[in-house]
Amino acid sequence: MNGNGPATVLAVTQVVVLLVLSPLLIGLMRTVRARLEGRVGGGLLQPWRDLRKLHAKEPLRADGTTWVSVAGPMVLMASSIVVCALTPLLGTVTFDRLPDDLFVVVSVLLLGTVALALVGLDAGTAFGGMGSSRHMTIAALVEPTVLLAVYALSIPVGSSVLSRIVDARLADPASVMSPVSLLSLLALTIAVVAETGRLPVDNPATHLELTMVHEAMVLESSGRDLAWLELGCWLRLAALLGLLTTLLAPWGVVSHVSVPGLLLAAVTLTAKLALAAGLLATVEVFLAKLRLFRVPELLAGSFVLAFLAVTASYLVMPG
Amino acid sequence: MTESTYAQLVGLCAAVLLLSAVLIVWRRSLPAQIRLLAVQGWALGVLVAVLGVHEGDVELSLVALLVLALKGVVLPRVLTRATVTEHGALREETPLVNTTASLILLALLTMLAYVVSRPVLALGSTSPLAAVPVGFAMTLFGFLVLSTRRHAVSQLIGFLLLDNGIGTVAFLTAGGVPLVVELGVSLDVLLVVLILQVLTSRIRAEFGDADLDDLTELRD
Numbered sequence: 072m073n074g075n076g077p078a079t080v081l082a083v084t085q086v087v088v089l090l091v092l093s094p095l096l097i098g099l100m101r102t103v104r105a106r107l108e109g110r111v112g113g114g115l116l117q118p119w120r121d122l123r124k125l126h127a128k129e130p131l132r133a134d135g136t137t138w139v140s141v142a143g144p145m146v147l148m149a150s151s152i153v154v155c156a157l158t159p160l161l162g163t164v165t166f167d168r169l170p171d172d173l174f175v176v177v178s179v180l181l182l183g184t185v186a187l188a189l190v191g192l193d194a195g196t197a198f199g200g201m202g203s204s205r206h207m208t209i210a211a212l213v214e215p216t217v218l219l220a221v222y223a224l225s226i227p228v229g230s231s232v233l234s235r236i237v238d239a240r241l242a243d244p245a246s247v248m249s250p251v252s253l254l255s256l257l258a259l260t261i262a263v264v265a266e267t268g269r270l271p272v273d274n275p276a277t278h279l280e281l282t283m284v285h286e287a288m289v290l291e292s293s294g295r296d297l298a299w300l301e302l303g304c305w306l307r308l309a310a311l312l313g314l315l316t317t318l319l320a321p322w323g324v325v326s327h328v329s330v331p332g333l334l335l336a337a338v339t340l341t342a343k344l345a346l347a348a349g350l351l352a353t354v355e356v357f358l359a360k361l362r363l364f365r366v367p368e369l370l371a372g373s374f375v376l377a378f379l380a381v382t383a384s385y386l387v388m389p390g
Numbered sequence: 391m392t393e394s395t396y397a398q399l400v401g402l403c404a405a406v407l408l409l410s411a412v413l414i415v416w417r418r419s420l421p422a423q424i425r426l427l428a429v430q431g432w433a434l435g436v437l438v439a440v441l442g443v444h445e446g447d448v449e450l451s452l453v454a455l456l457v458l459a460l461k462g463v464v465l466p467r468v469l470t471r472a473t474v475t476e477h478g479a480l481r482e483e484t485p486l487v488n489t490t491a492s493l494i495l496l497a498l499l500t501m502l503a504y505v506v507s508r509p510v511l512a513l514g515s516t517s518p519l520a521a522v523p524v525g526f527a528m529t530l531f532g533f534l535v536l537s538t539r540r541h542a543v544s545q546l547i548g549f550l551l552l553d554n555g556i557g558t559v560a561f562l563t564a565g566g567v568p569l570v571v572e573l574g575v576s577l578d579v580l581l582v583v584l585i586l587q588v589l590t591s592r593i594r595a596e597f598g599d600a601d602l603d604d605l606t607e608l609r610d
Contacts, residue, residue, distance in 0.1 A: 368493070376412070378500070379409070382500055
């Protein structure tokens, strides 16, 4: 790598692209779901309009809340931005000192998760605490799966840096169809769905307090705080979906920074994300939320798949 | 078929075998388990066919056809017939070990399979040998299903999983078995499944349920 210049350009571009795309992505998912259910829906731009409205409002904080409620949304937003900057969505150029190592990315993700859970606990309401406790349970079961699944992908490459894994997949597209890759991508998909609070683990559109996970945590937030929390979560969803699609179809990702290359990469990323989001929303229409006590079953299953992916990486001996 | 495609195909078949075995333990509904067993039968048949084409062995290709027909089509049909007459009880309601724990056990059993197949793995580094632990793992999964499920049809599925595991190990290590031996083994399995199917329907006709845990007392 020649200096950190190209890496900085890439990171900034990724953050800007994802900041623009993630609300549109949510809008797309809601629209697809609405159309499939025979409703008109709010349109692609509705999440953007919601964000603008919330940003103009002053946050109301309950009596007895501490600085955690003020800092939490900021920490979540910051961690999401770091994740967006680090994951190799547009290009595989890395910083010298801060590679987009798997363990770095997962720990930054976890930082955001903890911030969100603390926001839920801070107001001291019953629902907030319930949501946080459920969220942490799910997070504790999801993290090992994410680590194991990407670890399985990293064994053939010999590096846990995500960019190197994507590089290797670009160089050898046939490796996408190998057993290791299929098993770990399956495990990763379940983990991403659980981590971002989509069906069947959490219903993002629910207003039934007893089943809420994500919504229960942000119940007490309002105004700007709520806007940051929502945007932070949407960014996480976009980054994780992007990572998944990049691992599944690495085409379009550039290995050195140039303006046309980045433009093309941004267009491909938009197409891939739109496709993935449309698919996810379509599948969600046919799914019901799992009972909370059945969720560990699903996550244990995804953990086993990730584990098998690790063992399967010893399965295919070279020629 | 080049060496690398061959290795990839063997690896892919092994992965499908392993994945379907895991999903059989994961799913509760009996029809889904039977469908997965059929998928596993197809994967085993394709694996044998790949081995046969690679070795240029006509007899092995015939064995592949036999495996496909028996494990991919006939046995799932027989099992479906065993479940079709039931009313409502199409799920394994109360396994002795709950699904989450069984899934974790699967991970441990896979590790065990890798440990016990170390001597086999030491024989060489060809891709069929590298896939042998999958066969051992399937055998162990079969034992798990046999020992933790209560429903008669579930136990039958466990038995077939076990049989598929043994078959996988045999094909991967010995490069196939003679047609006569495979024919004998297949007929045995078919006969066992048919007898057990009749037995299951008799149990259900007698007790209205196929829960084997109810069969603990002798009466006349």
